Amino acid sequence: MERRHLPLRRFPVALLALAAVPVAVLAVFFVLPVVGMVGRGFRPEGHWDLGGVLDVLARPRVHRVLWFTVWSSTVATAATLLLGLPAAYVLHRLDLPLRRVVRAALLVPFVLPTVVVGVAFRQLLTGPLSWLPIDGTPIAIIAGLVFFNVAVVIRAVGAAWESLDARPAEAAAALGAGPWTVFRTVTLPALRPAIVGAASVVFLFCATSFGVVLTLGGLRYASVETEIYLLTTDLLDLQGAAALSLLQLGVVVVLLFIGARLRPIRTSTSRQPPRPRRPRPADAPQLIVTALLLAFVAAPLAALLVGSLRVASGGGDRWSLANYRALTSTGSHQALLEPATTALDLSLRIAVDATLLALVLGLLVALSVTRRTHSRAERRVRGLLDAFFMLPLGVSAVTLGFGFLITLDRPPVDLRDSPWLVPIAQALVALPLVVRTLVPALGGIDDRQRQAAASLGAGPLRRTLVVDVPVLWRPLLASAGFAFAVSVGEFGATSFLARDENATLPVVIFRLIGHPGPMNYGMALAASCVLAATTAVVMLVVERLRVPSLGVL
Amino acid sequence: MRSSRALATATALTGLVLAASACSVSTKDDTSSDSPSSAPSNQGVSTGSTTGAPKIRDVVLVTHDSWNLPKKLVTQWEQQTGYHLVVRASGDAGKLTNKLVLTQGNPDGDVSFGVDNTFATRALKADVFAPYTPASVPAGVSGYDVAGDGGSHLTPIDHSAVCVNVDTTWFAAHKVPPPASLDDLVKPAYKNLFVTPGASTSSPGMAFLLATIAKYGDGWQDYWQRLMANGAEVTDGWDQAYDVEFTQGGGHGKRPIVLSYDSDPAFTVQKDGSTTTKALLDTCFSQVEYAGVLTGAKNVPGAEAFLDWLLSPQVQAKLPDAMYVYPVVSGTALPADWAKYAVQPTTPLTVSPADIDANREKWLEQWSDVTSR
Numbered sequence: 001m002e003r004r005h006l007p008l009r010r011f012p013v014a015l016l017a018l019a020a021v022p023v024a025v026l027a028v029f030f031v032l033p034v035v036g037m038v039g040r041g042f043r044p045e046g047h048w049d050l051g052g053v054l055d056v057l058a059r060p061r062v063h064r065v066l067w068f069t070v071w072s073s074t075v076a077t078a079a080t081l082l083l084g085l086p087a088a089y090v091l092h093r094l095d096l097p098l099r100r101v102v103r104a105a106l107l108v109p110f111v112l113p114t115v116v117v118g119v120a121f122r123q124l125l126t127g128p129l130s131w132l133p134i135d136g137t138p139i140a141i142i143a144g145l146v147f148f149n150v151a152v153v154i155r156a157v158g159a160a161w162e163s164l165d166a167r168p169a170e171a172a173a174a175l176g177a178g179p180w181t182v183f184r185t186v187t188l189p190a191l192r193p194a195i196v197g198a199a200s201v202v203f204l205f206c207a208t209s210f211g212v213v214l215t216l217g218g219l220r221y222a223s224v225e226t227e228i229y230l231l232t233t234d235l236l237d238l239q240g241a242a243a244l245s246l247l248q249l250g251v252v253v254v255l256l257f258i259g260a261r262l263r264p265i266r267t268s269t270s271r272q273p274p275r276p277r278r279p280r281p282a283d284a285p286q287l288i289v290t291a292l293l294l295a296f297v298a299a300p301l302a303a304l305l306v307g308s309l310r311v312a313s314g315g316g317d318r319w320s321l322a323n324y325r326a327l328t329s330t331g332s333h334q335a336l337l338e339p340a341t342t343a344l345d346l347s348l349r350i351a352v353d354a355t356l357l358a359l360v361l362g363l364l365v366a367l368s369v370t371r372r373t374h375s376r377a378e379r380r381v382r383g384l385l386d387a388f389f390m391l392p393l394g395v396s397a398v399t400l401g402f403g404f405l406i407t408l409d410r411p412p413v414d415l416r417d418s419p420w421l422v423p424i425a426q427a428l429v430a431l432p433l434v435v436r437t438l439v440p441a442l443g444g445i446d447d448r449q450r451q452a453a454a455s456l457g458a459g460p461l462r463r464t465l466v467v468d469v470p471v472l473w474r475p476l477l478a479s480a481g482f483a484f485a486v487s488v489g490e491f492g493a494t495s496f497l498a499r500d501e502n503a504t505l506p507v508v509i510f511r512l513i514g515h516p517g518p519m520n521y522g523m524a525l526a527a528s529c530v531l532a533a534t535t536a537v538v539m540l541v542v543e544r545l546r547v548p549s550l551g552v553l
Numbered sequence: 554m555r556s557s558r559a560l561a562t563a564t565a566l567t568g569l570v571l572a573a574s575a576c577s578v579s580t581k582d583d584t585s586s587d588s589p590s591s592a593p594s595n596q597g598v599s600t601g602s603t604t605g606a607p608k609i610r611d612v613v614l615v616t617h618d619s620w621n622l623p624k625k626l627v628t629q630w631e632q633q634t635g636y637h638l639v640v641r642a643s644g645d646a647g648k649l650t651n652k653l654v655l656t657q658g659n660p661d662g663d664v665s666f667g668v669d670n671t672f673a674t675r676a677l678k679a680d681v682f683a684p685y686t687p688a689s690v691p692a693g694v695s696g697y698d699v700a701g702d703g704g705s706h707l708t709p710i711d712h713s714a715v716c717v718n719v720d721t722t723w724f725a726a727h728k729v730p731p732p733a734s735l736d737d738l739v740k741p742a743y744k745n746l747f748v749t750p751g752a753s754t755s756s757p758g759m760a761f762l763l764a765t766i767a768k769y770g771d772g773w774q775d776y777w778q779r780l781m782a783n784g785a786e787v788t789d790g791w792d793q794a795y796d797v798e799f800t801q802g803g804g805h806g807k808r809p810i811v812l813s814y815d816s817d818p819a820f821t822v823q824k825d826g827s828t829t830t831k832a833l834l835d836t837c838f839s840q841v842e843y844a845g846v847l848t849g850a851k852n853v854p855g856a857e858a859f860l861d862w863l864l865s866p867q868v869q870a871k872l873p874d875a876m877y878v879y880p881v882v883s884g885t886a887l888p889a890d891w892a893k894y895a896v897q898p899t900t901p902l903t904v905s906p907a908d909i910d911a912n913r914e915k916w917l918e919q920w921s922d923v924t925s926r
Contacts, residue, residue: 119793119796122793123797126807136786214754215789215790215793219788220787220925223656230754234753235913235914405656409659410659416661495618496643511618521805
């Protein structure tokens with residue numbers, strides 16, 4: 001009978017055992033490559049040269065790059081929140097037709113390759129929207145960042161809003177508080193963890209975005225991420241790249257620290273979430289903002305769809321499905337080695353592997369960081385673990401990609417040529433999202449339920465089955481959808497690792513768009529639409545599961 | 554009751570996992586075993602009747618993502634030689650070179666194709682390539698050798714030229730004579746009409762920067778200042794410039810002058826047999842791509858056989874269609890469209906690989922200063 005508390009009380013052993021596998025995986029496939037690559041910068045000729053790295057940080061160009069990254073990401077994050085919060089409310093609290101479909105569709109930009117969206121965006125800015133003089137300005141970059149990230153806010157904050165206990169707000173209203181006062185004093189504080197979590201993830205995505213800055217900024221602006229890319233792939237200035245990578249990691253760590261401080265741990269799932277209600281006239285401002293946001297997100301996607309359905313004929317264009325039919329071919333002038341359909345097939349296979357990996361690892365991480373803690377030291381270790389698994393979000397894909405090549409190159413871990421490298425890399429990219437989805441759900445389980453089960457004689461396995469699994473299986477499936485979509489759309493790391501014989505669909509799209517011939521361009525657009533549709537369907541299935549709380553991303 | 558539901562759920566999840574894993578990459582290897590090329594191969598040793606040292610079957614090619622040759626041709630070579638070609642392609646010429654430099658001594662393959670004249674010196678200096686010269690070098694090839702190497706490590710395979718292209722239909726419709734030279738691009742008549750990929754993010758963009766350096770010497774920054782003042786647009790990649798901005802590109806842009814390749818007119822041929830674009834031959838920078846055996850290669854004989862094959866008439870004749878480049882071997886027949894529409898510059902602009910290597914960083918920095926506002 002004394003057994004029941006052992007696994008929980010003997011904290012470090014239990015916690016470390018649970019966390020050991022994911023920590024080991026992250027150590028081998030993330031820490032080792034990144035340290036290896038940064039290490040090359042620190043030891044250019046085989047001996048330490050810290051002065052050289054510090055010199056890089058003193059370059060005026062680095063200051064400009066850092067300043068641009070910080071201010072553009074901050075503005076983009078603020079804009080994303082301003083547009084995303086009303087939309088989160090409308091799409092999660094109001095009873096509107098098709099809101100599930102809209103919610104699923106809003107995630108599409110999040111997984112589309114930036115190269116394609118960049119093209120669609122620019123077509124809008126140089127075509128129908130050319131009266132807006134923003135092409136090639138920071139405003140265009142910020143608009144692009146908002147386009148990509150607004151779904152994160154809607155999803156994370158919306159889910160929290162949906163499951164928010166309605167009673168405090170009702171009580172405040174009954175005591176005579178106006179809607180604004182209720183929002184400011186009751187709703188907003190309750191949503192703060194979700195908002196802070198979403199904002200820090202959005203900031204990370206903005207600060208590490210690569211394609212948007214280059215495509216929409218017309219090369220006039222450089223962020224830390226684009227600078228690392230340039231220094232590594234073109235100039236082979238590893239010292240400079242190492243210095244900037246450390247800078248980037250530093251920013252990420254600070255951000256995670258702030259986020260963790262502002263994100264209190266949830267204690268209970270016992271709430272009484274309100275049912276969505278019909279819109280009222282007072283909801284007009286939120287509805288208008290949401291409508292504008294939807295138009296803003298839909299426009300580039302529509303441009304993409306229209307472009308994919310047009311083929312050149314004679315002097316003009318006509319409607320046709322030829323671009324889609326051509327996906328079974330290798331493109332005009334043989335732009336591809338395999339038809340795009342083969343690439344889609346492979347993308348889906350890899351996504352299955354990556355999803356399984358991300359789920360297994362994510363589950364282990366979530367279990368270990370949500371175990372009940374009994375001392376400050378335990379909590380601290382737990383917080384560190386939690387932050388550790390967010391780190392892949394803050395490291396440049398090019399650093400990781402080159403790092404793989406120079407560190408996993410000899411036994412016992414000679415994995416450079418393994419077909420598993422791509423799914424593993426994608427799983428690492430998806431892992432933070434999985435963890436962020438599972439942790440709130442697991443954290444919400446009252447430990448007394450497990451104790452009650454134990455006192456009724458249930459063993460550890462039985463306890464897990466009766467207490468954890470029923471709460472967990474929906475968030476688990478939801479995060480599976482997330483991981484799957486992220487994996488299907490992943491480009492940065494994959495383009496580094498994908499072999500010619502097994503290119504994934506985003507890589508194929510990139511190739512098509514980079515080859516002359518109108519058919520190739522049309523095929524690239526068609527393939528993007530297929531990718532978008534695949535993502536939307538996966539997301540829709542996840543929506544059908546109606547995960548009560550998708551947590552703070 | 555509850556626990557049985559939980560059990561059912563767990564069973565269902567397990568089933569899902571099993572079902573899902575039935576369609577993963579690992580099973581992909583098994584299902585594709587019907588193709589001749591994926592017989593048990595991984596560095597496998599052939600059990601054929603060959604005598605002497607065991608022959609490694611796999612020849613691993615490290616290349617950039619524009620690599621492309623018809624499957625049939627590759628299969629033919631594999632059947633003739635008994636080798637199996639494994640292709641590892643990623644990134645552009647710059648990424649490829651840096652990857653080779655970083656993995657020097659323990660390369661990710663046996664032979665590499667795709668290092669070009671703008672990166673050749675960096676690779677040679679890092680000792681990436683082992684000495685090898687094909688036993689018989691066909692006529693015309695050694696004219697493209699890297700100066701100072703003389704074909705001892707790097708063998709030229711193909712060449713192309715990056716040129717300013719114009720949409721001739723646009724200029725005809727607007728009754729404006731098209732530009733003919735780099736000087737013309739800074740004239741008011743061509744204000745806001747030119748688009749080029751940037752030198753820092755695109756290899757054709759870099760080639761164009763080098764063309765201006767070759768043409769104007771120390772005055773190139775001044776030229777670029779005037780070019781930008783005349784409304785030139787700089788994009789990150791070739792695709793942005795061609796597909797989005799160029800009037801003949803897939804996106805029907807607004808700019809009729811674009812930086813692209815000398816072979817482009819062969820890709821804009823209309824049904825009536827005319828082409829709508831023209832390359833300006835006085836603006837071209839010549840690019841040469843090289844192949845070489847890697848230092849530390851596991852399969853040196855295979856790598857050498859592959860390199861010899863790249864210079865064979867079959868491969869050289871397929872290069873234009875497969876990779877949009879010209880063969881280096883003299884007398885190789887060009888495809889009909891190319892012979893008719895693609896005109897090569899007779900005296901392209903060049904900068905020596907050693908100069909490029911010594912100044913790349915400085916030039917790019919200065920270029921960024923001029924082009925960013």
